[in-house]
Amino acid sequence: xxxxxLLQAARQMELSPDAIARLRSEMTPQSAVRDLLxxxxxxxxxxxxxxxxxxxYVVAWLCQCAREQRLDGEGMAGASLAEKWVRDPxxxxxxxxxxxxxxxxxxxxGAWIAASAGWAGGSLAPAAQATPVPPADHxxxxxxxxxxxxxxxxxxDAFEVRRIAFIGHAMGLLDVERVGA
Numbered sequence: 001x002x003x004x005x006l007l008q009a010a011r012q013m014e015l016s017p018d019a020i021a022r023l024r025s026e027m028t029p030q031s032a033v034r035d036l037l038x039x040x041x042x043x044x045x046x047x048x049x050x051x052x053x054x055x056x057y058v059v060a061w062l063c064q065c066a067r068e069q070r071l072d073g074e075g076m077a078g079a080s081l082a083e084k085w086v087r088d089p090x091x092x093x094x095x096x097x098x099x100x101x102x103x104x105x106x107x108x109x110g111a112w113i114a115a116s117a118g119w120a121g122g123s124l125a126p127a128a129q130a131t132p133v134p135p136a137d138h139x140x141x142x143x144x145x146x147x148x149x150x151x152x153x154x155x156x157d158a159f160e161v162r163r164i165a166f167i168g169h170a171m172g173l174l175d176v177e178r179v180g181a
Contacts, residue, residue, distance in 0.1 A: 006032055009051040012138040013145075019044035029174040033167070042163055046148060050141035053173055055120040058144045060086045061170040062116050065151055071109065078110025085117035094122045101143075109150040115143035 003025035010020050019041050023032055029052045036045035050058055059082050066079040081097040098118025104111035119139035123132035152162035 005052075006048075009048055009138075012136075013047035013051045013141060015044045015047055016041065019048070030171055033171065033174065037164065037167065042160060042167070046163060046167055047141070047145055049167055049170055049174070050144045050148075051138055053141075053170060055140045056086060056089060057170075057173050058140050059116045059120060061173060062113055062144050062147055064169060065148065065166045066109075066113055069151055069154055074104065074108050074110035075113070076110070078104075078108070078112070078114035081114045082117040085120070089120070091122055094118060094120060095127060098122070098124070109147060112143050112147040112150060116140050116147060119143055 003023070006023045006025075006027065006029075007020070010023060018039075019036055022035055022039060022041075027035065029049075033045050033049045033052075036042075036048060053061065063079055063083045063086060066075065066082075069075075071079060078097075078100060081093070081100050085093040085097050094117060097114040097116075101111045101115035101118050104114075106112060106115060117140075119135040119142075121135070123129070124135050125131065125133040148163060148166050152159045152166065155162060
């Protein structure tokens with residue numbers, strides 16, 4: 001993998017200087033994330049993983065993680081909207097997820113799950129606005145990191161273990177042909 005792809009992802013996701021220093025041009029996405037995990041840099045590993053995966057894969061992974069949890073009504077609603085977008089990535093489904101996240105003020109787990117899909121494309125401008133405002137490429141990853149952290153915090157005494165397990169669910173999704181799409 002070109003080092004520039006890893007470094008761009010690392011910078012966009014604001015990885016720590018220690019994490020950035022560990023990245024090498026010969027690393028695959030899997031080996032880069034694994035190295036960060038092995039070094040105890042779980043937050044950096046999570047951020048890099050979320051940015052290197054294609055957006056649809058990020059949202060699908062997040063939905064998979066959410067399905068394994070006991071969510072409240074808002075959490076289930078946000079996850080349902082995100083999953084609907086994964087199955088049918090139409091603008092209507094993306095907009096519904098975006099509107100849900102915005103209406104919730106990004107103040108809940110459900111809002112962050114929905115934001116991961118809502119920020120995957122389209123426009124962040126109001127639907128009636130003619131001039132589109134496309135989201136930055138890394139916003140889906142940012143929303144996913146927030147949601148994974150909130151999911152892990154559902155069992156506070158197992159936060160770190162749960163984050164590592166969630167990362168493990170997505171490691172197989174990383175490969176050179178799909179990275180960053």
